[in-house]
Amino acid sequence: MPNPPIVTDAKTVTAELQKGTLPKGFLWGSSTSSYQIEGAAREDGRGASIWDSFCRQKGRIGNGDTGDVACDHYHRYAEDIALMRDLGLKAYRFSTAWPRVLPLGRGAANEKGLDFYDRLIDGVLEAGIEPWLCLYHWDLPQSLDDLGGWTNRDIAGWFADYAALIARRYGDRVKRFATFNEPSVAIMFGYAMGWNAPGVAERSSYFKAVHHLNLAHGRAVDVIRSLVPAASIGIVHNRQQVYPESDKPEDIHAAALLDTHWNLIFPDPQNFAAYPALAAADMEPYQQAGDMAQICRPTDWFGLNHYSPIYARADAGSQLGFAWGKAPDEIAQTGIGWPIYPDAFREILIDTSKRYGLPVYVTENGCGDKDAPDAAGNIVDERRIDYLRAYTFALGEAVKAGADVRGYFVWSLLDNFEWGAGFANRFGLVYVDFDTLKRTPKASAHWYAATIRRLSSPA
DSSP, rough: OOOOOOOOOOOGOOOOOTTTTSSSEEEEEEEHHHHHHHOOOTTTTTOOOOHHHTTTTTSGGGGGSSSSOOOOHOOOOOOOOHHHHHHSSEEEEEEEEEEHHHHTTTSSSOOOHHHHHHHHHHHHTTOOOOEEEEOOOOBBBHHHHHHGGGGGGTHHHHHHHHHHHHHHHHHHTEEEEEEEEEHHHHHHHIIISSSSSTOOOHHHHHHHHHHHHHHHHHHHHHHHHHOOOTOOOEEEOOOOEEESSSSSSHHHHHHHHHHHHITTTHHHHHHSOOOOOOHHHHHGGGOOTHHHHHOOOOOSSEEOOOOOOOOEETTTTTTSSSSOOOOTTTBBBBBTTOOOOOHHHHHHHHHHHHHHHHHHEEOOOOOOOOHHHTTOOOOOHHHHHHHHHHHHHHHHHHHTTTEEEEEEEOOOBBBBOOGGGSSSSSSOOOOTTTTTOOOOEEEHHHHHHHHHHHHSOOO
């Protein structure tokens, strides 16, 4: 498994995507998630999530940051919709917060929480933007975690009930539904590595959580399909090439293991009704008759999140036999240290389209940096523009090579709470001053708006 060619300067791969390269009706959008932007953590009946708890554990989050206020989108959603309209977005991917609409995760619904998403969805539609609703972007109700969370098989039913509530409430206006965002990150980091909420690092808990989330996905697909016949249903997976840190046999094997758990352990059973070979024996104890048929339910599209390749090294002391490796020093990096390699994006788009045979929507791609206003108050994020230009060009090359790619969503609309990094890492097209909550479009926002106009305008 060779390393990618070395890219030393992002500007060497910044060719412009040409009009006519992408299919007719190609969808341009941006993405956010509930915990990362909403705030209002204790308002209007919202229950606690595992991230509310995790953020209060000393040393878990950079600078001790929390999502208590975040971008205050709960109160400023109308301003944010206006920003989306000004950008010319055709679609907006957001997530509903399970604990905001079901404070205990099950049982009585919270009408005030449901009302918020009514207002948000109506506002997005009034702006001429298509809402893409994701049911789960990591903020599990704490009350369900107290019952075992994703290690409890009953959670598949709890999630299906939550999906039914959302589908009944919003299915008259929302037609694009994603069941989960990046399940491999949520479960690997949350149950095997202990890096993310709920902070568990235990091998058997990890494999239980994998299987139960897969069951929940299948149950939710069936529920949404039955309640919203016109729904277009998918799931959002992160997929990235995995390279060994060295050419040692143990590192090559570690890369194969990381590939299994990062790229395959969720989409393969969901599409092929079988776990990948390197995980099959570990998954077997948690399976019951009929499980694989329940997991493998027909979906309409594949959501792909991709930022860069990743690296692996052997670690016999870890829960899964690998650790995160280091990229070669010569490879260009973003401002937060992630490798820049747009050719990998092109290849993963081609591979995903071919492997799963579904239309692909890029549901996240973007550049993290340490943006700050200049003396005039402008945020001139040229590195992000270079990155986005390079990666959208690579997307066009994938389409030319036969990949069925139908949309692209930048991560993210706003600077936000970036999990363990807190507010230090900024991915937004719009700068957020987290002291005043003032929004300021960056240079990249103007570039993206111009790109959408140029590529969407009539011939």
